[in-house]
Amino acid sequence: MSDYATTPDSLGSAVSSHASLRPLGGVLNLILVLIAAQACWYFVFSPEGVLRLYTPNVGVAFVITVLMVIHWGVDVFDYWPFRRSWLDSASSPSRGLVLLVAYILTGWLIMFVFYYRLLGMYGPLFFSGPGLLSGGGLGQYPQTATENACFAQVMMNTSIIFFTMLWITVLGFKPWEGLSRFAKGLGVFFAGLLLAVLAFCVLFFPHIAYQFYPAQIFMAAEPWWIDQAMTMSSQFHFGWIVPALVLLYWTRLLWEGRPWSLIPSAGLRAVVMVLAVLAAGYLIMLGSNALMDWWWDLEAFMGGATLENPAWRWNHVAEMAMFCQVAALVLAGYFGNWPNTASVGLNALVRTVIAVAGGLGLCWLYYELGPVLLGTVPGVGQEGDTSLAWTVMLLILLYAHQNLFRGWPFQKR
């Protein structure tokens, strides 16, 4: 974990050890994870299932919270408070089960206790369904209050994930790398949190102020992005943050630190990385919207609906980025991160092409098979619906399987 930052030393891929794994084990494991995903979908999300959290915002907020906790637990705190000796000696299934249950439980506590019963009851009400309901007023009904509160949590948690991963990918555990895993984890935890809260205030808070009637004009500025985004909705920001987050993931996962690791100066590398990732996320958002114009032969416009709804378009960029991230994890975890030639640049390029193509293919499968397997309505652009529920859930399962369960049972490490 101490080599997490992108440095010339980190050229060895975090997943290169997978290359030697037998492909059959990867395929069998992937099938296993997909079966588990279907079972999880039925249990957690499905309208015909048990918990039925596909409201959809409650379910989306829940999986994003769990993803955030897993990042904290694995990437930031290096599995603290679990003892190293237990982590190394425990069998993969028991280790995976204990860790996954602990992270899911922590996510549940954050969402339904911290946000719902503490922060949202004694501070900003908009994080809590019951908090919003306590004030009463037009439009504050259990269903709408819950959906709005969960969306606010999604905004905050996405911001936390992005800035935490940005810090850790750019700087690693600097300036706390010499401390214990808890202490240095705490440093990154608070650094990511600070940046995330500041970003939340500027990028998402204006949306929340204007999601009430009348608008809470003394709470925040009018959404300042409207002229460019064609919408007052903060979904605009998901359009660039999520692709930028995926680029951060890919720095380690697919690119073995390239191209940033080619910059020898640590300070310059950090500045270039931050600026380049933000700029690339923004350009991906604009380019994706142009592609959608071409694909559907329709342009989004202010006030448009479904495919012509700018807010949906920006969110769909995030959805597409997550499809690609799922494909990248599958490639890295189950197919040995192919190819593994001597040329890191070539490896990175081919893996990126595969991840993007895989993401597009996965997207196609989602919309084609979703009505049969997930119970979604045929078509793209449903009001209030998002594929992020399924992709983030699958992302968690893939990540947990590879890192918490160590590829059990068909990929032994």
Next chain:
Amino acid sequence: MERRNFLKGLGAGLAGVSAAGIVGPLAKSAGAADKQEIGECKSVTVHCISETSWFDSPQMLKDIKDAGGAMVSMYDIPWTQSNIGGYVALIELEQLDGSKKLIQLDSGWNQDWTDYVMEKSGLGKQLEEKKIDLLVISHEHEDHYWGLKSTLKRYPGIPMVVPNTFYPEGKALLQGKYKNDYSHVENDVPHTGELIELGPDDLYNPYPGMAIKMFDIPIMLKCRGEQNLFFKVKDKGVVAVTGCCHQGVLTMMHWARRNIAGFKPYGLYGGLHIAAFENWDPKFDDIIRGVKQMGLEKIGCNHCTGWIWASKARAQGLPIVLGTEKYRDYEKLPTTGQGAPENVYLRNGDVIMFG
């Protein structure tokens, strides 16, 4: 044609399913370059038979929430029967020669309520006397379609136009073969008249100055596809009449601008599906801005528009037509909007004329 369909068409080969044209008034909708001429009419008058699909929004939302949320199938929700009404509108189309056509839009939900408003408005008698020329079902949602029996028991042979995207339950309801005691929906009177099922590439032009367009869109509560009516009023412009308008008010009007020859924005009537449950979202401000830019002259809204949206839109200068107090004569009253300084909805019993 959408580029995606064009690519699919290439894949299908030269046999080209897309080449299968439909003759007569049911025509393939136009590409951007060749707009459709739908003719003109003299005026359009819309009678609000019932816009109260539910009387209490919190109860309606509770039913949905308790069942698992907006992605649950409407056929799997045990709707609170005392809270439901239905959506029905009667449209009088006056043609240039002075003759009239009567079109019923949607068939309500709760059968007792639907029977009640049909009798109160006179629509029930008109159906029994077969004076209604056409029944258009905007979409499969419970509040627009499940009261079908109230119409069919009076006039089983009524010509109908529906989206071609109904789920099997919706098709069985039309055939008089559906009963669901859990969600309380049933019909044992089969439809015996002409049935036209519109696809997304069709534009149905049954009478001069009127066209029906279906949008193939996914909709909450497991519904798919919605259609609306366009009227081209001579010397005035195009009026859109909607059920719920899940396709989006501006998406609908922009489609008309791109595809109807001589388009000029004029009016709107119906549910506009914006703040359907009286909650606000910054995207609703976008719609106010967009509708202002569109330049409509007359907007009569109700049902799922959201009282909150209509109020804010009117406050910001949109031409929202105010309703009367007639709705207070009905045996049940909606909770929304009570005590408000002005009635921004066209409610049960109200009438709006375009022309």
